[in-house]
Amino acid sequence: MKKGKIECNPDNCFLTKNCLKEWLPSVLQHKKTFKVKKGETIFKEGDQVTGVFFVNAGNVKIHKRWDADKELIVRFAKEGSILGHRGLGDVAVYPVSATALENGIVCYIDMEFFEATLKVNSDFTYKLLRFFAEELRESEKKMRNLAHMPVKGRVAEALITLKNQFGLTNSGFLNIDLSRQDLASFAGATYETVFRVINELVHDKLVALSGKSISIANYDNLLKLTVQGA
Incomplete structure (x- = not known):
């Protein structure tokens, strides 16, 4: 420093x-x-x-x-x-x-x-x-999610947490510059698994991508993944 x-x-x-x-x-x-x-x-x-x-x-x-x-x-x-x-x-x-x-x-x-x-x-x-x-x-919630929530739910939870903490840019993307590896580490999953899950969320029109940036396209349905553990 x-x-x-x-x-x-x-x-x-x-x-x-x-x-x-x-x-x-x-x-x-x-x-x-x-x-x-x-x-x-x-x-x-x-x-x-x-x-x-x-x-x-x-x-x-x-x-x-x-x-x-x-x-x-x-x-x-x-x-x-x-x-x-x-x-x-x-x-x-x-x-x-x-x-x-x-x-x-x-x-x-x-x-x-x-x-x-x-x-x-x-x-x-x-x-x-x-x-x-x-x-x-x-921390207790995160440990519970790691033990019981499927990875798709954990990725959804991670994206919602980032939105709530950092907000959105004027273009509607998460207002934090985060690598896919860091997103995987935050969700408690491997890079390969998170890459696959993000593609599934894009296909389901729950999130959208622009380069490394992510936007939440359907907040309510993304939130359901964290509640249902789907």
């Missing part, structure tokens, strides 16, 4: 939006801001925890090793999101990795200052607790 004189937008930060305004000078004094390039690792699974990151610009994938040559994308983070919080606790290693999906900006604060922030800023701590609860709910 490249450190330097980088301006970041405090309105795009989970920390600065939720901490006391009296605490902001301390945040500005302690935070470090980095430019990240597409494909660059922000932190790696198994690395020792040193601090917490906040996405100021760009999109990031959070992923775990699945086996020797596969990964499972746990979630995606966009501007305003927190990264590295899973490193909190007695086992001081990151249980996941974070990789930039595009060029962006991340801010970093060390763990000592982050823990001080939690003690001083009750509203920030409350918002973080709610975020943890929602993330746990989504």
